[in-house]
Amino acid sequence: MSSVNTAIQLITREQATTMAGGAAASTCSPALARGPWDYDLAEALAGVPAYGPGASSADAAPASTPRQGQLPEEYKLASDAELDARIRAAKAALGDRAVVLGHFYQRDEVIEYADFVGDSFQLANAALTRPDAEAIIFCGVHFMAETADILSRPDQAVILPNLAAGCSMADMADIDSVTECWEQLEEVFGTEPDAEGRVPVIPVTYMNSSAALKGFCGQRGGIVCTSSNAATVLEWAFERGQRVLFFPDQHLGRNTAKAMGVPLEQMPMWNPRKDLGGNDEQRLLDSRVILWHGFCSVHKRFNVGQIEKARAEFPGVQVIVHPECPMEVVDAADSAGSTDFIKKAIAAATEPTTFAIGTEINMVNRLAAEYPQHTIFCLDPVICPCSTMYRIHPGYLAWVLEALVRGEVINRITVQEDVAAPAKVALERMLAARP
Ligand code: 13P
Ligand code: SF4
Numbered sequence: 001m002s003s004v005n006t007a008i009q010l011i012t013r014e015q016a017t018t019m020a021g022g023a024a025a026s027t028c029s030p031a032l033a034r035g036p037w038d039y040d041l042a043e044a045l046a047g048v049p050a051y052g053p054g055a056s057s058a059d060a061a062p063a064s065t066p067r068q069g070q071l072p073e074e075y076k077l078a079s080d081a082e083l084d085a086r087i088r089a090a091k092a093a094l095g096d097r098a099v100v101l102g103h104f105y106q107r108d109e110v111i112e113y114a115d116f117v118g119d120s121f122q123l124a125n126a127a128l129t130r131p132d133a134e135a136i137i138f139c140g141v142h143f144m145a146e147t148a149d150i151l152s153r154p155d156q157a158v159i160l161p162n163l164a165a166g167c168s169m170a171d172m173a174d175i176d177s178v179t180e181c182w183e184q185l186e187e188v189f190g191t192e193p194d195a196e197g198r199v200p201v202i203p204v205t206y207m208n209s210s211a212a213l214k215g216f217c218g219q220r221g222g223i224v225c226t227s228s229n230a231a232t233v234l235e236w237a238f239e240r241g242q243r244v245l246f247f248p249d250q251h252l253g254r255n256t257a258k259a260m261g262v263p264l265e266q267m268p269m270w271n272p273r274k275d276l277g278g279n280d281e282q283r284l285l286d287s288r289v290i291l292w293h294g295f296c297s298v299h300k301r302f303n304v305g306q307i308e309k310a311r312a313e314f315p316g317v318q319v320i321v322h323p324e325c326p327m328e329v330v331d332a333a334d335s336a337g338s339t340d341f342i343k344k345a346i347a348a349a350t351e352p353t354t355f356a357i358g359t360e361i362n363m364v365n366r367l368a369a370e371y372p373q374h375t376i377f378c379l380d381p382v383i384c385p386c387s388t389m390y391r392i393h394p395g396y397l398a399w400v401l402e403a404l405v406r407g408e409v410i411n412r413i414t415v416q417e418d419v420a421a422p423a424k425v426a427l428e429r430m431l432a433a434r435p
Contacts, residue, residue: 003108004362004385008032011383028384029053036391037076040068040164049164054387056168056297065171066142068164068391068411075395080109083394087113090401098404099133100397101126101148103140104339105360105389110139110397119339120144120207121226127152135159135404138413139392141167145413146211150420150427158413159404161396165388167208169324172294173248175212177272178203181292182220184276185245188284194242201290202241204233206249208296211415211423213247218422223429227323227338230256234289236433243287245270248294255323255330257289267291298386299324302358306379307332310356319379320345321358329358339363346371360386 002010011025012033031038031053039052049065051057078086091098091113101123102114111117116126120140127136127148135157138145142160149158182203189200203222205213214224221240225233230252237244246253247270254267266288270277276284277293284290302325310317319333320342330336335345339359346355346367354375357364361378362385368376403410415423 004365004383005032005107005109007365007383026382028055028382029057032385032390035076035395036162036164036393037068037071037395039391040070040162043067043164044070051166051168051387052164052391054390055301055384056387059168059171059297061166061168062171062174064174065166066163068162068396071395071399075399078395078398080394083398086398087394087401090398090405093405094135094401096130096132098135098137098401099127099130100137101139103144103389104343104363104366105386106139106392107362107385107390108366109394110392111362111366113394113397114139119226119228120147121228122340124148124151127156127158131156135409137161137397137400139397141165141170141388142413143167143170143208143210146415147207147214147427149413149415150211150214150424157409159400159409159411160413161400161411162391162393163411165391167388169248169294169296170208170210173205173209173213173272173292175210175216178213178216178247178292181245181270181272181277182216185284185290188276188281189242198239199241201243201245202237203245203247204237204253205247205426206230206252209248211419214423214426215419215421218425218427218429222426223433224426225430227252228340229430229433230323231260232433232435233430234260235435236429238288243289245290245292247292249296249324250291250293251295251299251326251330252323253289253291254327255325255336258327262288269293296324298360298384299358300326301380301382301384302326302329304328304332306358306381307356310377310379314354314356314375317354317356318345318349319356319358321379325358333358343367346374346376349374360389362386362389 008027011027012030049061102111102117124147137159145160203217205217207226268279268283269291271293321333323336358379364378400410
């Protein structure tokens, strides 16, 4: 099976030569066939950050979103073969001094150079397994690089090859709006613990959030979670608090709490643009989990109709979705879990099976190539990668690696100590939490 990027190139070429609709597949944006540097330039000209083409391109990027400056021309003009040779040469020259990490959602053309491939949590830990590496090149998105910086040694440089590789969901909760929410909640709940010593509310942030929000949780008795340990973390929080403020992903919060038996009526949503998040005091007092108004535009593309279609066309199909999908989708699927859960579920199938998967397309297609004995396809028929993951291209990887060979560190992600210290507390609480 060809890579997602090759497939997009083919689709756009076919669309350009025939308007007869002969192409079997379609992509959400033909602009994906171009280099992401076009968007670095467009942002520079427009003066406003954007996420680029792909799922989440319609989300509004906050003004504070980091922007990537211009990639030198030589990397934009280089052929795939030239970039391949240059990346391999730079990696060979650096040897153990540099480690390249690749998230499951990265394009194949980047993953092939990764020393470790995994989910956000595994990759943050992978950095710890290479204490001798001077540089950690994180092919993922901004919050992942920040987490690696917090957990790695101070003298290790964490590098994000394209600074514009953010996460639109992480950007939906910012420190000012969450602090404002917290102050309003304190006014409603007070700050005194109940008879069992449980404080009124515990903040829980998904790994997909800025270091500032992880620090916020660390300072207020809160904790971080990932999609693989969200239930354990909520249990930890309910032992210590009467309720939870969960941000930024409403879907992960709702799906996890619902599976733990929390009724939907006790999960109000907090809209940061409204007073009391759009709730009355009683609704907040009755709540168990207050859900921030955030979502992932990649996982929002999945719907129940797609699942019904897969079941009609492939009787016996196993539908597995990520818990960032809306509740109805998770309810209609056979199972839901993190990227690592999905990978393990497929690896565990002993008989040839048809799997319909609800997560990012690069990962799904890679699984399909890795397990040819199974039929594996993405529930979303449109090829639409995560727009921010897409901002990492081999050209940027070659650029930062060759700079390292010259002794230059480009695009270093550094979390200031006053943020990193409390953020580490919240991350360590997560690491210590046990089911
Ligand atoms: P993982 O934590 O499973 O790597 O997922 C990160 C992510 O961004 C999912 O959309
Ligand atoms: Fe963020 Fe969604 Fe992309 Fe994951 S898939 S990095 S949550 S925008």
